[in-house]
Amino acid sequence: MTERTRRPNKGLADLLAEACWLNGEFARAVNRTGTESGLRLRYDDSAVCHWLTGTMPRPQVRAVILETFARRLHRPVTAREAGFPLAAEASTEPDPDTVTGLVEFGSADMDPSRRSVLGAGLYSVAVAVPGWPDNIDRFARLSRDPHTGIGYREVEAVVAMTEKISELDDRFGGRAARPMAAAFLVNTIGPYLRADAPPDVRRAMLSAAADHCYLTGYMAMDERSDGLAQGYYIKALELTLAASDHLAYCTTLRGMSVQAVNLGHAQLSLQLADAASAASPEAGPRMRAFLAGQQAHAAAATGDRNTALMKIGEAEVAMERAEAQAKTFGSYAPSSLSYHLAQVRYELGDREQSVTHLDESNHARHDSYQRYKVLRTALGAERKLELGRLEEACRDWHWALDGYAHVQSGRCDDRVNAMLAALRPYLRNSNARSVYERGRLLAPSGAKIT
Template sequence: MARPVTNSTFEELLRAAGYDNAHAAFARQLNHAGRDQGIWRYDAASIYWWLRGRRPGEHVQAAMAETLARKIGRSVAITELGFGAGGGIGLCAYPATVDEAINTAEQIWTKLAKRLSQQASGTFDSGKAVEAALGWRYDLPDQTVSWNGRQQVTSTDVHSLYALANHFTDLDRRHGGGSPRTRAVMAEFLVRQVAPMLHGTYTDAVGRDLMRAVATLSGQLAFMSYDAGEHAMAQHHVTLGLRLARAADDRLYGAHLLANLATQAVFLGHGREAARLIEAAIDGAGRAPAAVLARLYATAATAYGQSGERRACQLALTRAERALDRTGTDPGPRWAGYFSPAHLAGAALRCLGDLHMHMQALRHAPDALNLDSQNARTRALHTALVAMTHARAGDTEAACNWSWQVAQHAARIRSARVQQRVRELSTTLRPQQASPRVNEVLQTLAAMSAAS
């Protein structure tokens, strides 16, 4: 069943220009109008989605207004097209085509690079997140992603992008994603180096690997933005990454990105939407390697735990544990290697705590802290979770002991997520602030938060 038109203003303009039953013809004229940029390949499907709520870039809208004006015989303002005001980054629609994803990516990278130390506006849109999951899971595959543009792109060029992604991943895990300068530098590289590659000349095989590499970079930038508390920016980048992973025909990395989106939804309290997202990821991953399945089921457990679905949560934990046991013989892609028994234990600590099963949750505490040195942020997050779980279990003495460690670990990390968990820990301890020791801990945590 076709989706209903939501942009009736644009529909009326198409009708006035004689394109109401000739969407492909309008797309061809639009491509002709954008020929100087050498990057547009819109078709009737693009028009379909624009009529149903998706928003093209502002430069594309200018060409649309020009194309319509020639047929109608009068000037058409961009504001007449019905797409709403631009300039924000909160629109997290899943792009209908690869070309739209590339155009949107370049726009958002440019805005991020220019913003430098400013903070983004906008909030997480759980409805758009579910739409992106459905688009990734059910849209038809791209027949080809080959392209003829300004510069030749080779496999060697693409492999250099993976090295860059690894570098930023390591920085993020060690120091957190809270530095706006780091994200701006990454965005500037994407604008100057990666965008021209996307607009270059490449075969279908090289193009799919390029889409996979850029999806990896977009996913990393999304996670850094999420860690910094810029949730609209994070959602936009992970949505772009999902579309590019789809173009790369890499269902496993797409499932990983969707799990990241579900993790963000859990952090923001959207447990039921997170469950839908991770269910789509597990379904789309199919017969995935054990390492990928372990991560997906661990994320599912946290979503079910927050939603109060005890049976589903415990079943997901069991499946994650069984999958993790098989990773020695079924390791999967290299990017999945980060997920360790400590990460699974952290998920168990979180979801069992959400279900008020505090003593069962604390059984996972030793494993949750058995982390490599480069996982500084995860150590801070897990330590705070251990302290909070002790407090909720009624062991104030143990909670204070762990809170001192939280202060030591968190002081070295720039992460909005770590700061949020510190605030949750303080809120949990506050009813006991009459105790001199608890009061001292609260003052230390407050001073640390103020200094960050």
């Protein structure tokens, strides 16, 4: 666009006014959002002035601008609204063929040359979440290959593989296990979803595929590839809809809520947690605790004290009922409830109780959950330091580093870098200096500091 044909961008100006941003404030917000996708942006108010007079940002930056406005305005913002060419706007519609979209997504994740690009994708607060259909038999719409067939044996194989990869993920971290999960998704699950099968087998395979897709997204989140994780979660939701699997649908929404609150998007987290609870069928007490605990954490993060306390109370009552029944396997255990109690107390300003509950959570979790131990122990150490308990914090950080040497996890990387930042003012203390030097040797280069 030449100087003579350039036109002022009224759409961008209107969005700036709606967001109540000055040019410099908007530029800094764009820079912060860009950092999440690996872009080192250095825009200032003069760049915004150029955009307002008609200079078009490059396509990669346009996507960042749209997401920046979406986060400020708490709604989707389109390319058309911002005065950008429509090519800058990513489609928010689900793939018309769920299986094709899933295989293409997984194939790109398998390609080493594309993984870094995928991993740098932006996490969107305006992502379209497919709702639970009332009377739509979606799985019948998916195309099938009449030349191949599957039975429950293939379903059992997918379930067993997912469980095995989950065990590896818990022990060693997402970075170690996700390439295997993506390959299995493309090479084995994809063809199974295309194969001919009786309706009951087909639904069971779709549910098993949804669980595997959710796990793959969880591991991407553990690597801190948050945009990629969000993409896997959306694919998992599509599969749960195709399978009419209420439980998996609610579990996936809850996982998306966990990701959102950990990234600081508290209002979105609460919306997702509430949606998971509202969509849940007649749930047993463990599932009720599972959902209410996350609602409590999200509500506390928004500052809604009354709702947070009400929901954590519901979670405690439901967990008591679950533990009184016959013991069955469940991902939400007393250690998980203790963690939610810790997060709620911390968000509401009670740091002492938060530390107590974090310690309880660690003691209740089996040692095979190595990454969990690293994350929770390091988080507890950070909060003990906030309370002035330096010696205890250093002891806990040493314990965390014992496990950190054996995991490959972006979230654990973040906690180690946070430890280094927190300890720098205390390096005259011999214990602080000891754990600092140990952590400095183990910390990866280029990891995010939170």
